[in-house]
Amino acid sequence: MIPIPAPSDLKEKLLMSAAVLTCQGQYEVIIENYRSIKSLTETKVEVQTKTCVVTVSGMDLMAVYYTKEAMKITGKINKIEYIQK
Amino acid sequence: MFRKLMDFLRGKLLIHISGLSPERFLNLCAARGLEINCLKATEEGFECRMSLRDYREARGLARKAKVMLHICEKRGLPFLLFRYRKRKAYAAGILLSLILLYSLSVFLWDIQVVGNSYYTDDIILTFLKENNIRHGMQMSDIVCDELEQALRNQYTNITWVSAQISGTRLIIQVKENFGLLEIPEKIEEPGDLVADRDGVITELVTRVGIPLVKAGDEVTRGQVLVSGRVSILNDGGEIAGYQEVTADATIRARVVEEYSWERSIFYEEKRVIDKSFRGVSLRIGENRVNARKSDEPEAYHYRITEYWQPCLFRNFYLPITLEKTTDYTYEVLQRRMTEEEQTQSAQEELQEYLREWQEKGGQLLEQHLSLTPGALKLTVTGNLVLEGPFGELVPLGELSQDETIPEETEEIMTE
Numbered sequence: 001m002i003p004i005p006a007p008s009d010l011k012e013k014l015l016m017s018a019a020v021l022t023c024q025g026q027y028e029v030i031i032e033n034y035r036s037i038k039s040l041t042e043t044k045v046e047v048q049t050k051t052c053v054v055t056v057s058g059m060d061l062m063a064v065y066y067t068k069e070a071m072k073i074t075g076k077i078n079k080i081e082y083i084q085k
Numbered sequence: 086m087f088r089k090l091m092d093f094l095r096g097k098l099l100i101h102i103s104g105l106s107p108e109r110f111l112n113l114c115a116a117r118g119l120e121i122n123c124l125k126a127t128e129e130g131f132e133c134r135m136s137l138r139d140y141r142e143a144r145g146l147a148r149k150a151k152v153m154l155h156i157c158e159k160r161g162l163p164f165l166l167f168r169y170r171k172r173k174a175y176a177a178g179i180l181l182s183l184i185l186l187y188s189l190s191v192f193l194w195d196i197q198v199v200g201n202s203y204y205t206d207d208i209i210l211t212f213l214k215e216n217n218i219r220h221g222m223q224m225s226d227i228v229c230d231e232l233e234q235a236l237r238n239q240y241t242n243i244t245w246v247s248a249q250i251s252g253t254r255l256i257i258q259v260k261e262n263f264g265l266l267e268i269p270e271k272i273e274e275p276g277d278l279v280a281d282r283d284g285v286i287t288e289l290v291t292r293v294g295i296p297l298v299k300a301g302d303e304v305t306r307g308q309v310l311v312s313g314r315v316s317i318l319n320d321g322g323e324i325a326g327y328q329e330v331t332a333d334a335t336i337r338a339r340v341v342e343e344y345s346w347e348r349s350i351f352y353e354e355k356r357v358i359d360k361s362f363r364g365v366s367l368r369i370g371e372n373r374v375n376a377r378k379s380d381e382p383e384a385y386h387y388r389i390t391e392y393w394q395p396c397l398f399r400n401f402y403l404p405i406t407l408e409k410t411t412d413y414t415y416e417v418l419q420r421r422m423t424e425e426e427q428t429q430s431a432q433e434e435l436q437e438y439l440r441e442w443q444e445k446g447g448q449l450l451e452q453h454l455s456l457t458p459g460a461l462k463l464t465v466t467g468n469l470v471l472e473g474p475f476g477e478l479v480p481l482g483e484l485s486q487d488e489t490i491p492e493e494t495e496e497i498m499t500e
Contacts, residue, residue, distance in 0.1 A: 036112040038108060039108060040111075040125075042126050061126075062125040065120065065121065065124075066111060066121040067121070
């Protein structure tokens with residue numbers, strides 16, 4: 001069973017600039033605390049964070065908004081991967 | 086909704102991004118705090134939406150990232166204004182309409198009266214007109230407090246009034262009271278309650294005075310029912326004096342009334358045999374434009390003029406009136422009433438006769454009437470047995486020397 005980090009641990013992780021992903025079902029994901037966008041296609045979105053590359057794979061993917069703080073990706077999401085450097 | 090409105094006001098662009106590294110351009114935009122919406126990949130690059138202000142800043146970044154920006158669509162107010170910049174009349178029209186809208190909003194366009202039943206809208210609107218409150222006047226000239234006071238002073242039966250301005254509308258709320266507005270004057274003069282006609286007492290409740298009759302007694306006109314002279318006895322049981330009071334009691338009695346009524350069995354009936362259109366006329370303010378003959382109606386003719394006045398809102402009548410006049414020719418027929426009509430006529434007359442009695446709280450117990458149709462007249466005779474309020478107050482008479490103490494059938498009651 002994966003241990004759920006305590007709030008104090010979460011704070012630490014945020015301070016370490018870990019990316020925050022908020023998924024709502026299979027059709028929406030909000031990514032915060034990222035560095036830049038590496039690539040964006042209809043089937044794959046690669047986002048560079050400080051610790052790893054987050055890859056969202058799926059169909060008809062689109063960034064509803066893209067700002068300095070957060071981006072929201074919609075579409076049919078099949079897979080989310082964390083690829084270490 | 087608010088966001089859409091802001092997007093419209095600021096102007097929104099759909100741009101196509103193509104070049105060597107569009108991702109770098111996107112990252113540069115994000116780093117500068119520019120907002121990119123609806124970003125999606127296309128065959129030749131990316132497509133996204135951006136505000137006009139952000140686009141102006143992003144053009145420099147595009148050169149830096151070596152990408153091409155192509156505007157596919159423009160939406161919003163800045164583009165509309167730019168497109169129609171040469172249409173001066175159009176802009177003037179919009180400006181004029183705004184000015185007109187503002188200038189019209191300072192006038193009174195509607196008056197609503199709420200809560201009135203006895204005082205009709207017309208009565209109150211006429212009063213307002215007399216006090217220079219009329220449609221089309223400036224709202225700033227209306228002083229609600231003074232108006233409320235004037236209404237209260239003018240109509241005593243209006244117990245509460247509120248005048249308030251809502252937009253270009255004056256709302257007058259009133260509350261009427263038709264209950265006990267005046268306290269009936271109490272008769273202080275001493276008096277007896279006497280029978281005002283012959284009858285049989287059915288109920289007697291004495292409040293002040295000495296009752297001389299009881300329920301079931303037959304009384305004649307003028308007989309004292311409740312005496313206003315209350316005897317004062319000394320210790321020996323002898324009359325020491327009299328206290329004079331105003332007799333007060335609830336008395337009901339059964340009375341028999343003669344009823345007689347007659348009327349002619351012939352009546353005149355006007356029957357319209359012809360109708361002719363006389364024309365129309367238009368009245369604008371005090372001026373009238375006639376399109377009809379202005380002669381008087383002939384004998385056996387009557388004239389009906391219908392008025393039509395356009396009305397805005399509920400009661401703002403424009404000063405334009407259209408009048409349509411029609412003449413009707415009639416003949417007068419002498420008709421004899423049928424048996425049904427005679428019966429109906431007699432019943433209506435009886436109901437009218439009884440209405441006054443019933444309003445006082447009386448009721449009809451029996452009726453013994455006979456309807457006699459004659460050659461010329463219809464006659465109804467008989468008698469009615471009625472039950473209701475009875476007695477009238479008369480001043481006390483002089484005290485006779487041989488007056489005896491009235492027999493006290495009930496306890497002496499005084500206020």
